[in-house]
Amino acid sequence: MANKLTSRAEDYSKWYNELVMQADLAQHSEVKGCMVIKPYGYAIWENMRDVLDKMFKETGHQNAYFPLFIPKSYMSKEAKHVEGFAKECAVVTHYRLKTDELTGEVVVDPDAKLEEELIVRPTSETIIWNTYRNWIQSYRDLPILINQWANVVRWEMRTRLFLRTAEFLWQEGHTAHATKAEAIEESEKMLHVYAKFAEEWMAMPVIRGVKSESERFAGAEDTYCIEALMQDGKALQAGTSHFLGQNFAKAFDVKFADKTGKMEYVWASSWGVSTRLMGALIMTHSDDEGLVLPPKLAPIQVVMVPIYKNDEQLAALAAKMDELSAKLTAKGIRVKVDLDDTKKPGWKFAEYELKGVPVRIAMGPRDLENGSIEVARRDTKEKMALQMEGAEEVIEALLNKIQENLFLRSSEFRTNHTTEVNDYDEFKQVLNSKGGFVSAHWDGTAETEEKIKQETKATIRCIPLDAKEEEGKCIYTGAPSSKRVLFAKAY
RNA sequence: CGGGGCGUAGCGCAGUCCGGUUAGCGCACCUGGUUUGGGACCAGGGGGUCGCAGGUUCGAAUCCUGCCGCCCCGACCA
Structure with a gap:
């Protein structure tokens, strides 16, 4: 049957779309511009999220959660901010439905009109700074170092799976500081956290930089960013960290008393990365056979596929595989033993290549006799025979090598481009x-x-x-x- | 908002130009058997308001009118 992907050379954007859908990462939803993130795609996002969350906590941040809805009036308090986001806001105007007596259809109840419309957050600076006003009185209340994991909505005209969707998942850090220097230091620090994550976990080299004025976040004094290069030669903004100055503090009247008792406006930063990183990950490493995942983020790092002629062989192979699987699991490696009897080995090989599993182990009757396994790596497609005894050490090293190789390969590509x-x-x-x-x-x-x-x-x-x-x-x-x-x- | 495409089984599509028994194909699914070192094969089987509404007609997936939705390209995009 061969579900061949369109090649990258033929049509890069078609390749991307087909890959996302065939690798079971996501699909279009019934709602324009929105997507359903499928379990396999979500598992990758969860891995990213967990690593980032740990990094945020290690740098002193705490998680909190602010409302999805923002009163319309908040949006307009910071002039540049509203200007930047006004054109892409979803607005809630009513709070109730009813059944139309004539047609039997469910309609918006005109009597349930909100006095003040609510905006579905495109980002949370406004509602957060409105909240911070009551949290901050003194320099002793600072800094505030908060992150939230959330969904946001930006009504984009044109969307693409993961790269730009109307609703997306992200994290947004919002910090408040007593001094300008400290706020700048914070936004730079988080930029480097992002860069470290991109390079060490996603195996994706990034340029750390500052945006020009016209590309700056709406309401920021400075926007720092990490920029990655995709295989088709286009750049992708992979994360941003903003020094917000006192703009939001002034807009929401957030002041504190410094050590001398003088009232000052609070300094701010905000920073975020989103499910767009999924798009970046896909377009950095994948090939015409499908997804290629860096081992550190792969939901399945090693998959084992048995090759057998009868139940007896299958049972023997399963026993051996469980044995190796246990040794790998003990090393913290994520393993799947695929004993599904309804799919043939060849089908599984193709499937796990499409899904980007870094290492595949095949084991058949010959291996049973020889005490061996066949190991295939996804990044180079190389296969090698290994003795099963001690294989866990070799595989652990191989995963590291693949992680390194992906980073080297993408770095080389960027240098050449x-x-x-x-x-x-x-x-x-x-x-x-x-x-x-x-x-x-x-x-x-x-x-x-x-x-x-x-x-x-x-x-x-x-x-x-x-x-x-x-x-x-x-x-x-x-x-x-x-x-x-x-x-x-x-x- | 402009240009293009699409809407028929879970998925992918043919059929529509030129109206005519029972709407077809591949994959997937179910049953049985043979298979299994790179997407197996044979036989049998189940599954459809043909996007929605109206119209023309003896008869509409097919023609006409209106509407809706999604995708792609562009404009736009912290």
């Missing part, structure tokens, strides 16, 4: 041929950025934190520039 250019023609040429990040001088103005965007569809992904001082001329206007910024077409 990052190009320094010094004039506009070259800039356009690189964008249209190999894509990727294009490192170029820019005069620092929003006008130039906008023009380049209009002409090439490339945006400034970020000003890398590690950009070195270098005299140069803006590729568009020729005006002087002191450092290079990264341009790319982006998701």
